[in-house]
Amino acid sequence: KAGVTQTPRYLIKTRGQQVTLSCSPISGHRSVSWYQQTPGQGLQFLFEYFSETQRNKGNFPGRFSGRQFSNSRSEMNVSTLELGDSALYLCASSLGSQGADQPQHFGDGTRLSIL
Amino acid sequence: LAKTTQPISMDSYEGQEVNITCSHNNIATNDYITWYQQFPSQGPRFIIQGYKTKVTNEVASLFIPADRKSSTLSLPRVSLSDTAVYYCLVGPRFSSGSARQLTFGSGTQLTVLP
Numbered sequence: 001k002a003g004v005t006q007t008p009r010y011l012i013k014t015r016g017q018q019v020t021l022s023c024s025p026i027s028g029h030r031s032v033s034w035y036q037q038t039p040g041q042g043l044q045f046l047f048e049y050f051s052e053t054q055r056n057k058g059n060f061p062g063r064f065s066g067r068q069f070s071n072s073r074s075e076m077n078v079s080t081l082e083l084g085d086s087a088l089y090l091c092a093s094s095l096g097s098q099g100a101d102q103p104q105h106f107g108d109g110t111r112l113s114i115l
Numbered sequence: 116l117a118k119t120t121q122p123i124s125m126d127s128y129e130g131q132e133v134n135i136t137c138s139h140n141n142i143a144t145n146d147y148i149t150w151y152q153q154f155p156s157q158g159p160r161f162i163i164q165g166y167k168t169k170v171t172n173e174v175a176s177l178f179i180p181a182d183r184k185s186s187t188l189s190l191p192r193v194s195l196s197d198t199a200v201y202y203c204l205v206g207p208r209f210s211s212g213s214a215r216q217l218t219f220g221s222g223t224q225l226t227v228l229p
Contacts, residue, residue, distance in 0.1 A: 042222060043222075092159075103149065103161040104159075104161065105161065108157050109156075
């Protein structure tokens, strides 16, 4: 069974640009969550999608947005990129509700570097 | 939010048992405790999850005291390949409609020495 797939693995952008990251969850998983990981802040929750609807949202500015398609694949978009957006962006999927009793399965992330 | 506290780093030798403790003083009644392992340039990998007492699987054990204000991940006979960051996660079982966010601890860097 294929795991969570994130594309691209690496991305370099400049300030002011926008970027779209993609995540394909494990087959059958309907919940997809996004996280930002940086050395200083650790792992921070961005948002969660379930059945094409955003269910939870973390404390990030509106420049960070996402969506989920009917096949559960998800995209995350960051507009007007800032240097501080440089991070590893992780996607995680699970079977249903985004609860702690249903382990999330993580992809290996997209490393975004802002120049 | 159930904030968690873990040691920043730990060192151990191959073949030893390692215990990593996570403090979560304001854990809620419905919260579960989950531990993840992360290697460099990879996403976190689920290790074990529990609600109370003791849970054991093929790779680790999780000990949770009655007051549930802390938990201990136990790794038996570690090897060099167990060198990684270990995260403690506390969160609700069902988040639908809830404004709560899943919280990851700061993580513990475990280094296994030969």
